[in-house]
Amino acid sequence: MSKTILITGASSGIGRASLALFASRGWNVVATMRRPDTSLASSNVLVEKLDVQDADSIRHAVEAGIERFGAIDVLLNNAGYGQYGLFEALSREQIQTQFDVNVFGVMDVTRAVLPHFRERKSGLIVNVGSGAGIFTLPMISLYCASKFALEGFTEALSYELASQGIGVKLVDPHGGVTSTRFNERSAESAAVGDANGDALKDYDAFVARTATAFASLAAASTITAEEVASVIYGAATDGSDRLRYLVGDDARGYVRARRTLDDQAYVDFMRARFPSA
Numbered sequence: 001m002s003k004t005i006l007i008t009g010a011s012s013g014i015g016r017a018s019l020a021l022f023a024s025r026g027w028n029v030v031a032t033m034r035r036p037d038t039s040l041a042s043s044n045v046l047v048e049k050l051d052v053q054d055a056d057s058i059r060h061a062v063e064a065g066i067e068r069f070g071a072i073d074v075l076l077n078n079a080g081y082g083q084y085g086l087f088e089a090l091s092r093e094q095i096q097t098q099f100d101v102n103v104f105g106v107m108d109v110t111r112a113v114l115p116h117f118r119e120r121k122s123g124l125i126v127n128v129g130s131g132a133g134i135f136t137l138p139m140i141s142l143y144c145a146s147k148f149a150l151e152g153f154t155e156a157l158s159y160e161l162a163s164q165g166i167g168v169k170l171v172d173p174h175g176g177v178t179s180t181r182f183n184e185r186s187a188e189s190a191a192v193g194d195a196n197g198d199a200l201k202d203y204d205a206f207v208a209r210t211a212t213a214f215a216s217l218a219a220a221s222t223i224t225a226e227e228v229a230s231v232i233y234g235a236a237t238d239g240s241d242r243l244r245y246l247v248g249d250d251a252r253g254y255v256r257a258r259r260t261l262d263d264q265a266y267v268d269f270m271r272a273r274f275p276s277a
Helices: 013-024 055-069 092-120 141-164 182-190 201-219 225-237 254-260 263-273
Strands: 004-007 028-033 045-049 074-077 124-128 167-174 244-248
Touching (some): 004 013, 004 055, 055 092, 074 092, 074 225, 092 141, 254 263
Parallel strands (some): 004 074, 028 045, 074 124, 124 167
């Protein structure tokens, strides 16, 4: 019998590419998204509404997937977004939303699927992380914080769920995916003022230098959503207990620096790329 995967955030980007790949390989796909695109539906693709901030929609999508295909074998937690901008310029509500989507949303979807997996003593959870959960960059402190939280949660959860025959994996794209608007969004958010709407002029010089650095990051983006989807497919089908899968070009050396340098040497390496003055 064909296996079934439930994908969050399946309407675009990595989620959409994963939907296409798994379906083409004969999998059943529960393609979930905030605004369902019924044109994606087919005999082996069920399109369901799922907003990771809406517990009822999560429960309904999981139940619908099980009813349609009999079981769910893999959960791909892909839905997420990046909040860009100076930390001081961001509101409490923006901070909450970043964690609601990238962390608590993942937890809620996972919690909804776990009883099904536990009953079957099998199942696999694949979480889409980011290089921003391995190294950090200025102007995306909230995104980094959420992805670092996701990394820690996923690793710890993998130890718990191994006792139930359930696998947990991380796929970490890094180096920039070509379909994103990393530099544009960073520049847009950098213009945001404080909670009172006042411009944070003291940061202007730093923001300008950082924008230049981000321009080079965006120019070097070489990974496609399809390439990330291919790694996700491999993680879902290789039968291993491997935890992390990195996908991307580390030409900038951020991952290598994090993994090979001592703590202060790593911080010095990063500071040199985003100087404070």
